[in-house]
């Protein structure tokens with residue numbers, strides 16, 4: 001396999017996910033993605049952004065073999081997705097659907113947590129260890145006998161994420177993780193993405209949630225009309241007006257605000273309120289008092 005040079009660090013590392021010249025045409029003729037190239041490495045959190053129908057879901061469904069390229073090639077951990085069984089690919093790439101009802105179907109949370117591991121034919125001891133770890137991380141001890149459908153949507157989403165965590169795939173794909181979540185649920189998603197990264201997972205998020213991307217401060221891929229039109233750090237992408245306009249996207253409100261205020265460093269893109277407060281502190285802008293209004 002050809003080695004690729006990472007843009008930073010200068011060390012040659014093979015990407016864990018390698019998408020090469022991939023197009024996908026659905027039966028009926030819709031060209032959902034066209035000539036996509038994308039490398040994702042160990043340790044990365046990557047957000048995939050774009051308007052409805054731009055091809056985000058089609059692209060990520062290729063990572064676990066739910067779809068295969070019409071043309072081009074995808075390798076996951078060095079395995080060509082066209083040649084591997086879906087079961088093998090799902091042990092490497094876990095997919096958390098936007099609607100947890102699409103992936104929770106067993107009568108208890110405990111059974112749900114073990115399902116993915118059982119499906120991959122792990123032995124009982126291994127399943128017990130993995131499920132126990134997921135229970136601890138997600139603090140689900142008191143809910144094991146509950147029916148997932150008696151939980152609220154935020155809790156059900158956590159159960160879906162915990163069952164993927166039990167399988168422990170290298171890559172965790174989160175499809176619109178904050179959609180339908182209240183403020184607490186959104187904060188929890190942010191924590192979980194950080195936690196997945198700390199546990200050594202690559203996280204790929206499909207999202208329309210600019211605030212989430214701002215908080216994650218992560219690599220951002222923009223899809224538009226079935227093509228990849230940007231792939232850079234969120235700060236670079238959000239400050240590129242032509243890309244944002246082409247894709248019909250709005251940066252987080254705090255970024256738009258900072259861009260309009262001459263006080264702020266015009267060479268910087270501010271993604272969060274905290275980054276603005278930090279700038280104010282370090283520049284001792286006394287004209288603008290930092291602190292909450294009473």
Ligand SMILES: Nc1ncnc2c1ncn2[C@@H]1O[C@H](COP(=O)(O)OP(=O)(O)OP(=O)(O)O)[C@@H](O)[C@H]1O
Nearest residue numbers: 026028030032050051052053054055056057058059
């Ligand atoms: N199973 C399918 N059969 C035919 N066309 C499809 C199918 N799934 C998606 N498409 C079409 O492929 C294109 C890309 O869809 P896709 O769902 O990948 O976009 P998306 O960016 O994820 O959109 P959204 O944000 O609405 O989920 C759209 O034109 C869509 O209508």
